[in-house]
Amino acid sequence: MTEERKSLTERSWDLRLAVQRRIAEAAEGGYEDPGMKLFGVGISTINTRLGQLERATRSIVHNLQPRMLFDPLRRERAVNQRWWARGLEGHVIASGVNNAQHMALLAVCHPDAWVGEVELSGLAIDERLALFPGPLSVQGQPTAWLCSHPDLVAELCGLWTEIKREAMPIHDVPGLVRLTERQLTTVSLLSQGHKDATIARLQGVSPRTVTSDVGRILDALGVGTRWEAGIVLGRVSMPA
Structure with a gap:
């Protein structure tokens, strides 16, 4: 592992801890922090509300996802088609290790994705808002939090830029079996x-x-x- 990669790993962990700390503070404070708001609870609710973020995006997205799931219902198609039609910039960078076995499926669902060494999950829109995963709810459901703290948003965008320098387009991954x-x-x-x-x-x-x-x-x-x-x-x- 190079010194640069170690630095990115450390930065990813530092940002993750900083986000977790801000989420905990927001929850303990009665959800009054305007810079960290609960976005959704449960996968279905979170995915449904992602369309709202897409519509609110004006120019660019920085998206890092260590692990991506395949949606048998193909609900990503409508969002992606609107994205491409609007000419928005940016794309997801996914982990090559965590998604190796179903990479061929993701390549069809997200043909503009890149693959790199991703250790943090986060999505920033227009370098002003970021969506981060939070702790599980009391019922054991995943949560997502919308963040507008400038330091956290800027660090996520900076990590995305650095990780992309060593990433590759998903269709260039060696050994990828192309599906229609x-x-x-x-x-x-x-x-x-x-x-x-x-x-x-x-x-x-x-x-x-x-x-x-x-x-x-x-x-x-x-x-x-x-x-x-x-x-x-x-x-x-x-x-x-």
Whole structure:
């Protein structure tokens, strides 16, 4: 590990601790801190509200995600399409280690993503607001917090810029098995329990094509059987 990378690791941990401290202070103070507000509780609520952040974005996003989940319902498509249509700058940088087994799925869902050594989760919009994960709720649900403290937002954007210098576009990852949109739709339908005949009918292709696509999907996931693929998808998929 180079000295520069050690520095980025230390900065990531320092920022994570600083964010956790501000969240704890906000919670203890009755959520009165205007610079750290509870954004959402539970994956479904948080994902739904992400659309509000996208609409509020004027120019650029800095997004770091150590671990990304595959959404069988493909709810990311609408947000991404609006993003590209508006010509907004920036993209997600994901960890290559934590997402290695389902990288091929993410490459279709997020074709503009980059892959690097990411150890902190955070999303900044227009260098003025940042979304950070918080502690689990009393019910065990994930939480997200919206931060406007300039020092925390600036450090997140700075880390993103430094990490990108050593990152690469997701489609340049060595050994990546490229999947098509149709094949990713097959993954989604399989995840929802549909049989090959139903998948063929829904996609307007032959059962033989579905069988061929499934073989390609198994290669992409690095497994040899559908059962193994199901185990992997269960581990890397977002809850409905």
